[in-house]
Amino acid sequence: MDYLIQILNGVQYGLLLFLLASGLTLIFGIMGVINLAHGSFYMVGAYLALWLTRLTGSLWLALPLGVLAAVALGALLEWALIRRLYARDHLYQVLLTFGLILVFEELRSLLFGNDVHGVPIPPALNFSIPLTETLSYPVYRLFISGVCLALAAAMYLVIRKTRLGMMVRAGNSNREMAQVLGVDIPLVFTFVFALGVALAAFAGMIAAPVSSVFPGMGNQILIICFVVVVIGGIGSITGAMVAALLIGIADTLGKVLLPQFSGMAVYLLMAVVLIWRPRGLFQAT
Amino acid sequence: MASTTPEAPIIEGRGLHAYYGASHILHGVNLAVGRGETLGLLGRNGMGKTTLIRTLVGLLPPRSGTVRVDGRDMSGAPPHRIARLGIAYVPEGRGIFPNLSVRENLVMAARPGRRGEWNFARVLQAFPALAERLGHGGAQLSGGEQQMLTIARALMTNPELLILDEATEGLAPRISRDIWAIVGAIRASGIATIIVDKNHAAVTAASERCVLLVKGRVVFEGASAQLRAQPEVLRRHLGV
Numbered sequence: 001m002d003y004l005i006q007i008l009n010g011v012q013y014g015l016l017l018f019l020l021a022s023g024l025t026l027i028f029g030i031m032g033v034i035n036l037a038h039g040s041f042y043m044v045g046a047y048l049a050l051w052l053t054r055l056t057g058s059l060w061l062a063l064p065l066g067v068l069a070a071v072a073l074g075a076l077l078e079w080a081l082i083r084r085l086y087a088r089d090h091l092y093q094v095l096l097t098f099g100l101i102l103v104f105e106e107l108r109s110l111l112f113g114n115d116v117h118g119v120p121i122p123p124a125l126n127f128s129i130p131l132t133e134t135l136s137y138p139v140y141r142l143f144i145s146g147v148c149l150a151l152a153a154a155m156y157l158v159i160r161k162t163r164l165g166m167m168v169r170a171g172n173s174n175r176e177m178a179q180v181l182g183v184d185i186p187l188v189f190t191f192v193f194a195l196g197v198a199l200a201a202f203a204g205m206i207a208a209p210v211s212s213v214f215p216g217m218g219n220q221i222l223i224i225c226f227v228v229v230v231i232g233g234i235g236s237i238t239g240a241m242v243a244a245l246l247i248g249i250a251d252t253l254g255k256v257l258l259p260q261f262s263g264m265a266v267y268l269l270m271a272v273v274l275i276w277r278p279r280g281l282f283q284a285t
Numbered sequence: 286m287a288s289t290t291p292e293a294p295i296i297e298g299r300g301l302h303a304y305y306g307a308s309h310i311l312h313g314v315n316l317a318v319g320r321g322e323t324l325g326l327l328g329r330n331g332m333g334k335t336t337l338i339r340t341l342v343g344l345l346p347p348r349s350g351t352v353r354v355d356g357r358d359m360s361g362a363p364p365h366r367i368a369r370l371g372i373a374y375v376p377e378g379r380g381i382f383p384n385l386s387v388r389e390n391l392v393m394a395a396r397p398g399r400r401g402e403w404n405f406a407r408v409l410q411a412f413p414a415l416a417e418r419l420g421h422g423g424a425q426l427s428g429g430e431q432q433m434l435t436i437a438r439a440l441m442t443n444p445e446l447l448i449l450d451e452a453t454e455g456l457a458p459r460i461s462r463d464i465w466a467i468v469g470a471i472r473a474s475g476i477a478t479i480i481v482d483k484n485h486a487a488v489t490a491a492s493e494r495c496v497l498l499v500k501g502r503v504v505f506e507g508a509s510a511q512l513r514a515q516p517e518v519l520r521r522h523l524g525v
Contacts, residue, residue: 163392163393166385166389166392166393167393169382169384169385169389170382170385170393172384173382173383173384173385174380174382176344176364176376176380177376177380177382178382179343179344179363179364179365179368180342180343180344180364180365180367180368180372180373180374180376181368181373181393181394181438181439181442182365182368182369182394182396182442183365183393184363184365185365186363
């Protein structure tokens with residue numbers, strides 16, 4: 001039964017990674033932008049949850065307000081900065097987004113200091129359900145998994161079934177052709193970037209009560225997100241989902257089964273996948 | 286917003302100079318297409334036909350000169366704004382979206398709110414082969430079907446002007462004939478067209494007026510019938 005709890009934890013971590021990695025893979029696959037600041041948006045989300053929960057007294061109010069703030073931040077950054085670099089080499093994007101990491105870390109330090117903070121779990125979900133006589137599982141973690149799955153399903157529907165999704169996919173495969181058919185590609189890019197930022201920030205917000213809120217939390221998760229994107233296949237949402245779950249479970253079980261190699265499990269998995277499929281599990285669609 | 290005068294050409298390029306990097310491709314080209322008019326654009330490979338088209342649709346901003354669409358100055362405007370004024374472009378090499386199904390390729394191009402006879406049902410009626418393959422991925426189609434799909438997709442936008450760049454390139458003669466028949470039907474429906482094709486006889490037969498480009502300059506501009514009557518002009522500039 002111990003394993004059941006570990007697998008539940010792994011799935012929850014994997015689903016959270018999916019929210020982050022799906023934005024990262026969309027931004028890279030569709031816009032061709034390497035966004036190193038993606039982890040910072042996760043951190044921004046966590047601190048937004050901290051600040052807005054203090055302000056409003058409730059995570060339920062903090063979540064929608066934080067998502068709105070994240071969408072606005074993403075759209076602003078795309079419009080003011082990222083947009084200028086589409087035509088440039090990836091190196092410029094790496095420099096810009098690395099600069100953003102430093103800016104966000106410094107702002108975080110100025111505004112919130114360098115202590116570790118906690119965000120309380122909302123009282124309505126602050127209990128555990130018993131699995132066996134001796135083991136129980138916190139409901140808030142199940143809530144995280146449920147919300148992530150709902151968002152994944154919503155994303156699937158938007159991308160597969162709506163005209164907006166068709167335009168996003170069309171722009172992904174042939175930008176010029178989409179433009180001459182009347183698709184406002186700059187607007188689609190602003191939307192994709194803002195969506196990616198909002199997903200990352202949302203992940204940071206719902207994770208805040210279980211992961212705590214601390215300096216550098218974004219950089220730690222950024223590396224794992226890139227691993228997910230590479231394993232899943234760049235640009236593929238389905239790939240991001242499968243890879244995120246694999247990584248989540250491998251990382252969690254690795255810590256239990258092989259504690260002395262726990263840091264390596266994820267990278268071993270990546271190496272094996274890339275030897276087998278050098279372009280990732282799912283090629284971009 | 287400038288008012289649109291009914292007699293304004295649907296598209297007009299004046300004194301267009303365009304570059305690819307350092308190479309000067311267009312040297313002051315003038316070209317206009319009236320409403321419902323069919324214009325043939327002739328010239329050997331590398332003479333600037335595709336560059337001219339890319340400049341007109343906004344994919345390549347002109348270094349100097351103006352592009353007017355329906356009387357409005359659109360020089361340097363992004364392609365989607367030009368497209369939304371009713372300019373549709375079927376590029377050489379087709380450019381279908383292989384990751385979208387046939388149905389999605391068509392639906393994504395539709396512009397709700399724009400009036401015109403071309404909608405999903407009408408397009409499938411004109412291209413029955415596509416109706417049988419709606420669920421297929423764009424990449425699963427044959428070359429001829431892909432060409433039909435790009436033309437059908439362009440029609441879904443209910444354009445005022447349809448630009449066809451080498452629409453029959455690499456297609457079997459029978460399929461080419463189908464494409465020319467469709468071009469005739471589009472023309473009959475009142476949509477203006479610019480046709481670029483290697484088959485100059487078919488172009489001069491299908492168009493009212495022709496423009497002949499040599500090294501980025503217009504060397505002939507006039508009625509297609511006039512061009513057909515002067516085979517020496519075609520021989521000199523097209524090597525036929």
